[in-house]
Amino acid sequence: xKQQAQAGDIVLLFQDESEALTHPYLAHAWAKRGADLxxxxxxxxxxxxxxxxxxxxxxTLIVETSRSKRSSDFIxxxxxxxxxxxxxxxxxxxxxxxxxxxxxxxxxxxxxxxxANRPWLSVEWLPKYTPELNDIEHAWRDLKQHFLAHQTFHxxxxxxxxxxxxxxxxxxxxxxxxxxxxxIAA
Numbered sequence: 001x002k003q004q005a006q007a008g009d010i011v012l013l014f015q016d017e018s019e020a021l022t023h024p025y026l027a028h029a030w031a032k033r034g035a036d037l038x039x040x041x042x043x044x045x046x047x048x049x050x051x052x053x054x055x056x057x058x059x060t061l062i063v064e065t066s067r068s069k070r071s072s073d074f075i076x077x078x079x080x081x082x083x084x085x086x087x088x089x090x091x092x093x094x095x096x097x098x099x100x101x102x103x104x105x106x107x108x109x110x111x112x113x114x115x116a117n118r119p120w121l122s123v124e125w126l127p128k129y130t131p132e133l134n135d136i137e138h139a140w141r142d143l144k145q146h147f148l149a150h151q152t153f154h155x156x157x158x159x160x161x162x163x164x165x166x167x168x169x170x171x172x173x174x175x176x177x178x179x180x181x182x183x184i185a186a
Contacts, residue, residue, distance in 0.1 A: 014134050074114075
């Protein structure tokens, strides 16, 4: 399917959830030997759930944020995906495949009904406990290590805004690398 997506025959989406904390995610950092590396993190950590899909060929990450990871949040992402990839007059018809795991928010009655109501969307189910097969995991890692690391957010709204800004920056960075590679190949 990855080869088909690269060739432009299908749209291949990898979907999963993650979360970000108001307290800092500590990525790799340098410190003097014996020094205690600290980042101020007052109060109790709060989290924002990120429900997303990675367009494999385009390299773009699409993210919806929520205070929880529920079926309704997954359905909200499906609605957004329908706006982007669903059938529309004048839009070329291309098969869309979404790769998802067997998590409870994907297998609930409401989620299965939402998937069934989107005949333009084919589902490939991953085996349980196989994050190594889901390419979106790399995007989550990049987002946290390079765009959200070493920052403390004063509240959930600031974190939510930072997540959306980080997704835009991540997508911009990935697009510029892809365009640079195309120029080299030409």
